[in-house]
Amino acid sequence: MPVHRLTEKEELLESDRICSIAFVSPWDREEAVRGLESPDFQPTVSFGHFTEEGQLTASLLLPQFQMRYEGHDVPMVGVGGVASLPEYRYGGAVRQIFHTALEWMWDQGAVFSSLYPFSHSYYRKFGYELCQLVTQYKLPTEALESFSCTCKVRMFQPGEDLAPLQAVYNARLGQYNLAVRREERHWKSLFGKDPAKEMRYTYLLEDAGGPLAYVIFKPEEGEDGKIGNVRELAFAKPEGLPQALGFLYRLGAQYEAFRIALPEDVPLAALLEESYDTAPTWINQPMARVIHVEKALQAKAPGEGRSYTVAVEDQLLPGNNGVFQVSQQGGAVTVEKLPEGAQADLSVDVRVLTQLLTGFLSLEEALYKPGVTLSGNLETLHQAFPKRAAYLTDLF
Structure with a gap:
């Protein structure tokens, strides 16, 4: 397979070396080996792209966290150490890794992912969007x-x-x-x-x-x-x-x-x-991405006795596509995916939805973005998606 999880010592060392090249920093193999063999070493999940000859061309790290979201802790996967060898760039290696990594996040039960981008437009290709201005x-x-x-x-x-x-x-x-x-x-x-x-x-x-x-x-x-x-x-x-x-x-x-x-x-x-x-x-302008829409919407209550529907488009995680109905009755919030073709109060792609979920954009601000359609139920949507401050400063 061109993409797989890095577990072998030599794979991890080569990934570390590639990072040093990509981030223009010195690298010493002996020092890196000591780091891997240290009793304090805590392995981080990582994936890499390989050529048919077995050459590692690109890799990334996926540290796992618990993240605060609407008053609760939810699983979040960070993305760091995204690096590729210069001679293999523009060949789609990182894109292939992200496809695998996002599916892995979904399988692990993550609700969100976040990263610190070198370029916002680049990571928008993978469904990430600006979520905070520090x-x-x-x-x-x-x-x-x-x-x-x-x-x-x-x-x-x-x-x-x-x-x-x-x-x-x-x-x-x-x-x-x-x-x-x-x-x-x-x-x-x-x-x-x-x-x-x-x-x-x-x-x-x-x-x-x-x-x-x-x-x-x-x-x-x-x-x-x-x-x-x-x-x-x-x-x-x-x-x-x-x-x-x-x-x-x-x-x-x-x-x-x-x-x-x-x-x-x-x-x-x-x-x-x-x-x-x-x-x-x-200074830092981190990005986030909702990994599991249904789980994230569970925290966006419409108010007692109310409901709203939102249509979501996600090109990389098909489980997020569709129209979701969020209802609240007797204090309990339920999220249901409606049959194909159901009408929606709000239609967004996964990037805009992430900004609404995290509170980076208010509903009115989201309407400035292309592709956002509001069909009605404005009062309930206001209740569900208030603007909130976020604060992510832990680096990874």
Whole structure:
């Protein structure tokens, strides 16, 4: 077969080497072997495309997660390490891998998949669509002067109990659609090792009620001094944000400015004394794809005693094609695929549906996209597909 799952040691090493070529990074075979043989090595499902002679030409990784979606955890498969050898590009290898990978995701029971694209138009070929705009604010430290920190603050050290940080994350950031349910491996990756060596610092803020916020940042060189690049600022309650900003203001002697990424529903500009002080930009622009439409629609309740129908077109996963009726009676939501030819209140392709499911687009915004047809039942569809902020920042 031209595409199969990579399990042999030499296949995994060759996949790693191809990634180094595709992402223009150094690679050392002996170091890679040690990594595979390390007791800490955690294998990730991967698929590759081979020539008839057995040469691996392209591969990708499929890390598995639990993702927050409408207040519940659902299975999500990430896509990473998509790489191909230059001499075999434009031959359809990656496309063939995606066909196999998407079918594998369906069989595994995944509800969504997500990735960080090098090109949005490229991954739209496989049904993925833009699902989040991560906003990063750059502002001078003096712009934070109006905030004060009255909390207890301490530097968090690797090896400490993660419970306080997990409590802060799970209270708010972890509740957004697309947010990963973090396991120990995610926290280790986030915090790194010795902060004195890696210069990545984590500070925990606590008040009388317990853990309130944390901030993780790393210094970078700016034009006139150091800039604090905030990897993550999390807060359990709204008052945790100004407390964390007040703490960052204390660091003005070392940092001329900060870069801070926040969810799109956090109005930082409205909190500043001078909104001109901040220059927001979009950094990561991840994409998502619904893998199992029927399971995803189960969380999109129409309201008691109501129902709606949606027609879906998916060129790669035929199980998603058709007209689905979503009903709610006695609090229970049911999803039923109707016979072929049934009329639908809303007709969309799988990409637009993904944006509606995750809350990236409202119903009105979706109507700007070509191929979207609204036939009626507007009030119920509004109930089912509200606009929501998402927050996916864990890299894979």
